Amino acid sequence: MATLEIKNLHVSIAIADGLKPILRGVDLTVRSGETHAIMGPNGSGKSTLAYTIAGHPRYEVTEGEILLDGENVLEMSVDERARAGMFLAMQYPVEVPGVTVSNFLRTAKTAIDGKAPALRTWTGEVRTAMDALRMDPEFATRNVNEGFSGGEKKRHEILQMELLRPQIAVLDETDSGLDVDALRIVSEGVNRLKGNSEVGVLLITHYTRILQYIKPDFVHVFVAGRIAEQGGPELADRLEAEGYDRFLASAV
Amino acid sequence: MTTDLTTDHTRATADGAHTHGAPGVGVVPEASRASRFASFDLAEFPAVTGAEEEWRFSPVDRLQHLISGAATGAVSVDVTPAQGVTVTVTDRDGASTPGVAGVPNDQLAATAWIAAAQRTQVTVGAEVETDAETTVVVRGEAGAPAASAHLLLTAEHHSKALVVIDHVGGGELAQTVEIDVHDGAHLTVVSIQDWDRGAVHGSSHRARLGRDATLKHIVVSLGGDVVRVTVDGEFTQPGSSLESLGLYYADAGQHLEHRLFVDHAVPRCTSRVTYKGALQGESARSVWIGDVLIRKAAEGTDTYELNRNLVLTPGARADSVPNLEIETGEIEGAGHASATGRFDDEQLFYLKARGIPEDVARRLVVRGFFAELIQQIGVPAVEDRLQTAIEAELELTGL
Ligand SMILES: Nc1ncnc2c1ncn2[C@@H]1O[C@H](COP(=O)(O)OP(=O)(O)OP(=O)(O)O)[C@@H](O)[C@H]1O
Ligand SMILES: [Mg+2]
Numbered sequence: 001m002a003t004l005e006i007k008n009l010h011v012s013i014a015i016a017d018g019l020k021p022i023l024r025g026v027d028l029t030v031r032s033g034e035t036h037a038i039m040g041p042n043g044s045g046k047s048t049l050a051y052t053i054a055g056h057p058r059y060e061v062t063e064g065e066i067l068l069d070g071e072n073v074l075e076m077s078v079d080e081r082a083r084a085g086m087f088l089a090m091q092y093p094v095e096v097p098g099v100t101v102s103n104f105l106r107t108a109k110t111a112i113d114g115k116a117p118a119l120r121t122w123t124g125e126v127r128t129a130m131d132a133l134r135m136d137p138e139f140a141t142r143n144v145n146e147g148f149s150g151g152e153k154k155r156h157e158i159l160q161m162e163l164l165r166p167q168i169a170v171l172d173e174t175d176s177g178l179d180v181d182a183l184r185i186v187s188e189g190v191n192r193l194k195g196n197s198e199v200g201v202l203l204i205t206h207y208t209r210i211l212q213y214i215k216p217d218f219v220h221v222f223v224a225g226r227i228a229e230q231g232g233p234e235l236a237d238r239l240e241a242e243g244y245d246r247f248l249a250s251a252v
Numbered sequence: 253m254t255t256d257l258t259t260d261h262t263r264a265t266a267d268g269a270h271t272h273g274a275p276g277v278g279v280v281p282e283a284s285r286a287s288r289f290a291s292f293d294l295a296e297f298p299a300v301t302g303a304e305e306e307w308r309f310s311p312v313d314r315l316q317h318l319i320s321g322a323a324t325g326a327v328s329v330d331v332t333p334a335q336g337v338t339v340t341v342t343d344r345d346g347a348s349t350p351g352v353a354g355v356p357n358d359q360l361a362a363t364a365w366i367a368a369a370q371r372t373q374v375t376v377g378a379e380v381e382t383d384a385e386t387t388v389v390v391r392g393e394a395g396a397p398a399a400s401a402h403l404l405l406t407a408e409h410h411s412k413a414l415v416v417i418d419h420v421g422g423g424e425l426a427q428t429v430e431i432d433v434h435d436g437a438h439l440t441v442v443s444i445q446d447w448d449r450g451a452v453h454g455s456s457h458r459a460r461l462g463r464d465a466t467l468k469h470i471v472v473s474l475g476g477d478v479v480r481v482t483v484d485g486e487f488t489q490p491g492s493s494l495e496s497l498g499l500y501y502a503d504a505g506q507h508l509e510h511r512l513f514v515d516h517a518v519p520r521c522t523s524r525v526t527y528k529g530a531l532q533g534e535s536a537r538s539v540w541i542g543d544v545l546i547r548k549a550a551e552g553t554d555t556y557e558l559n560r561n562l563v564l565t566p567g568a569r570a571d572s573v574p575n576l577e578i579e580t581g582e583i584e585g586a587g588h589a590s591a592t593g594r595f596d597d598e599q600l601f602y603l604k605a606r607g608i609p610e611d612v613a614r615r616l617v618v619r620g621f622f623a624e625l626i627q628q629i630g631v632p633a634v635e636d637r638l639q640t641a642i643e644a645e646l647e648l649t650g651l
Contacts, residue, residue, distance in 0.1 A: 081605075082607035096616070098619065098620025099617070104603075108606035111608045
């Protein structure tokens, strides 16, 4: 069982003339087994929240805290957070030239587990996971994200999540840019991990489409750097029908 | 025939440690590579001032013995030939020794030419095909008088062979490496500068390619205090191909310089130049100059040159100057790319976000930076050796 607690989180980014506040007091708790959806307009700070949880150096926490089972996450380095069980599927995965997917996956697995995976079972595990995500085995020999299409990059993110088996996974717009088949395949990947582990999921999305495959327990409306409203799955349907106008008006 | 000029600057990063194209202030610009002075006789060259295009990046003071004709000592040259490869050592006659490939076009090349007392000739017999390595070990001695050496590598027609020149030890060496690839021959030449610290090495590689000849020329510079290698490739007949690869890893205080010149003077030849370097440590320095000249007669030329530098720590500096001169529009393709970058923070973040510790992530990126180039070498023994050398370099900075 794991609990990720975000308390009164304020985050700024450094710009030319000082700090620009983006997150203005976020409170959110994600427990093992729960699925939380975060929906909100462009620029409201959803990715900022995701990157701040992962520890990207661009984001400066000016107030508040992030705790994983009571441990101060903000004091951990990026890699320590991942080894503590957190995972971020990125909105824009990064190309790493010259590093093959298979080498990358093995290195990451070794780091997360603290020991190299048994060669025989590992190769099979990777192969099975790739098959399930309809990724050609050829991807294992390609360089990380290099020349991957948008949809291939997203599948590759989910592949990593399934193999690294985090306690808390943050998925930043994993559904964006996916065609209907890919959306289903990627959602099945998330559901597989939910089915065979206790992963807690924080799912950032603009569309209710993915929520038909991955059922959220909670939906949060993110506006202007904070959670403006929360509810159950029915809130997502309301947002789809009404948009964010109601919240935008009150945020100003 | 199509005219397809591509000049890829898109990936060149803006970086303080990167110059591109135009010469800097106070430098006499050169009209064309075609007009550079060349002679077998050092006496015909003016003295080096350091401001010349070919010297402006070099530590001229440390190369003094190698550009003034003073390098009259000798180094040991041991050849272990593969089957079908012969070795002959002959006495030379200074400036009047007949040249096989090219003409010295700077004072260092001319010094090497007048000062070497002997020539070591390695000949791959006609139609001999061998995968076995012919090894040439050039060993210098620290504290010995500055030396000159002359190596002539000849691949007779329709032969196929691999020659690895290994430079080890110390001292100062001015060197000529003539490479003569006859019609239909495939020759791979690997020159590894694995000197001890303190060594100073200037080398003029001059290659001449016959009809349908293929030369794979690989330069690896790891050791020594100053290494300056010029590589001139000259096509004499149509249909031949030059692949020129280079890898360097400059540590604190090292100056590693590579100057390429590919002269497309005849139709339908192909050249590919790929050099990659990493730099780490205070005042680690690399220079890469890539001159490609496509002369009027060289219709159907296909050429691309690329240089990438990875600056691993502050205080290191990489200069990269690609230069493409095109005198005919009737070519297949011509392009160049040059970029100097630091560790990419986003790449490191991505790797670390998967639990990979910073030092391991950095190693992955550096290995990855060189991986593609190493794969292109195609000689397993050399590839393994390079992997090992890169691991050793990574150890050095505690990466
Ligand atoms: N370097 C920067 N300079 C100025 N503003 C920035 C910079 N980086 C991010 N921002 C701003 O921070 C705000 C939050 O961005 P963020 O990426 O977190 O939004 P988001 O909710 O993920 O949006 P989207 O739905 O488009 O992905 C945006 O207004 C954005 O313009
Ligand atoms: Mg976003």
